[in-house]
Amino acid sequence: xxxxxxxxxxxxxxxxxxxxxxxxxxxxxxxxxxxxxxxxxxxxxxxxxxxxxxxxxxxxxxxxxxxxx
Amino acid sequence: xxxxxxxxxxxxxxxxxxxxxxxxxxxxxxxxxxxxxxxxxxxxxxxxxxxxxxxxxxxxxxxxxxxxxxxxxxxxxxxxxxxxxxxxxxxxxxxxxxxxxxxxxxxxxxxxxxxxxxxxxxxxxxxxxxxxxxxxxxxxxxxxxxxxxxxxxxxxxxxxxxxxxxxxxxxxxxxxxxxxxxxxxxxxxxxxxxxxxxxxxxxxxxxxxxxxxxxxxxxxxxxxxxxxxxxxxxxxxxxxxxxxxxxxxxxxxxxxxxxxxxxxxxx
Numbered sequence: 001x002x003x004x005x006x007x008x009x010x011x012x013x014x015x016x017x018x019x020x021x022x023x024x025x026x027x028x029x030x031x032x033x034x035x036x037x038x039x040x041x042x043x044x045x046x047x048x049x050x051x052x053x054x055x056x057x058x059x060x061x062x063x064x065x066x067x068x069x
Numbered sequence: 070x071x072x073x074x075x076x077x078x079x080x081x082x083x084x085x086x087x088x089x090x091x092x093x094x095x096x097x098x099x100x101x102x103x104x105x106x107x108x109x110x111x112x113x114x115x116x117x118x119x120x121x122x123x124x125x126x127x128x129x130x131x132x133x134x135x136x137x138x139x140x141x142x143x144x145x146x147x148x149x150x151x152x153x154x155x156x157x158x159x160x161x162x163x164x165x166x167x168x169x170x171x172x173x174x175x176x177x178x179x180x181x182x183x184x185x186x187x188x189x190x191x192x193x194x195x196x197x198x199x200x201x202x203x204x205x206x207x208x209x210x211x212x213x214x215x216x217x218x219x220x221x222x223x224x225x226x227x228x229x230x231x232x233x234x235x236x237x238x239x240x241x242x243x244x245x246x247x248x249x250x251x252x253x254x255x256x257x258x259x260x261x262x263x264x265x266x267x268x269x270x271x272x273x274x275x276x277x278x279x280x281x282x283x284x285x286x287x288x289x290x291x292x293x294x295x296x297x298x299x300x301x302x303x304x305x306x307x308x309x310x311x312x313x314x315x316x317x318x319x320x321x322x323x324x325x326x327x328x329x330x331x332x333x334x335x336x
Contacts, residue, residue: 006114033123036112036159043158063159065126068111068143069086069280
């Protein structure tokens with residue numbers, strides 16, 4: 001199946017969890033940093049990453065703290 | 070005197086942004102020099118290989134720790150209520166705060182807030198337990214509606230974000246202050262000079278939120294101090310009670326016992 005993470009296309013086997021998908025996208029160092037996730041435009045709480053299974057054409061957004069006004 | 074945001078007392082009436090500084094170190098020094106206890110920041114996508122954001126985040130955390138302050142995440146870049154609500158929830162998880170500077174932009178050219186989407190987002194977030202600080206235009210009815218929804222803090226713009234044009238419409242801003250006497254009013258966006266901030270405080274505004282005016286100064290640290298002093302001066306002046314302007318001149322020096330040569334018939 002095909003999913004996007006921050007607009008980047010990934011091809012995965014079926015039944016990938018969000019945790020597994022994030023491991024493909026984030027460096028090991030970055031997995032330890034602060035980030036938050038939205039699935040198809042809806043907030044996904046961190047405790048739900050392991051129990052949320054991705055489907056074909058799902059889109060993940062992974063956001064990080066940056067400076068802002 | 071202290072500012073209160075959703076029952077949280079703060080020592081400073083300046084809230085400051087963390088963007089656009091020449092370097093993270095200058096940002097940190099400017100924020101600390103400003104005396105601000107509230108620092109705004111945001112969330113964005115990031116290239117996984119880049120860790121620049123993590124450096125900034127560390128600096129911001131250091132600032133907030135040193136000032137015993139608070140983070141105020143924003144929803145910058147959102148163009149509808151759904152996006153803003155999602156981003157607010159993501160911010161709450163990362164930053165562990167239910168404060169949110171709610172921005173919903175309706176026009177790409179002047180970054181003017183979309184009042185309709187803003188109201189929708191504010192209503193949803195308030196019901197979800199957020200403490201919403203909406204960034205809005207200087208429209209009295211919009212500010213009233215936001216306040217009626219439950220936003221204890223309202224943040225009308227002085228002028229479009231980043232323009233530094235100062236108070237574009239003082240009449241509107243004064244009217245909002247007069248008509249919403251119990252709201253915490255924070256002037257947000259468009260401030261260019263400390264005198265702009267001072268003027269808003271003299272009107273009775275409770276605080277100022279700014280970023281570019283400090284970050285883009287030749288010397289951001291010095292400008293941060295200047296803004297802190299300007300805001301304090303305006304606040305003190307408002308409390309002290311500013312004299313009413315008069316149409317005619319009145320001598321400051323007593324006229325009684327004026328020397329004889331000013332008397333009729335004198336030389």
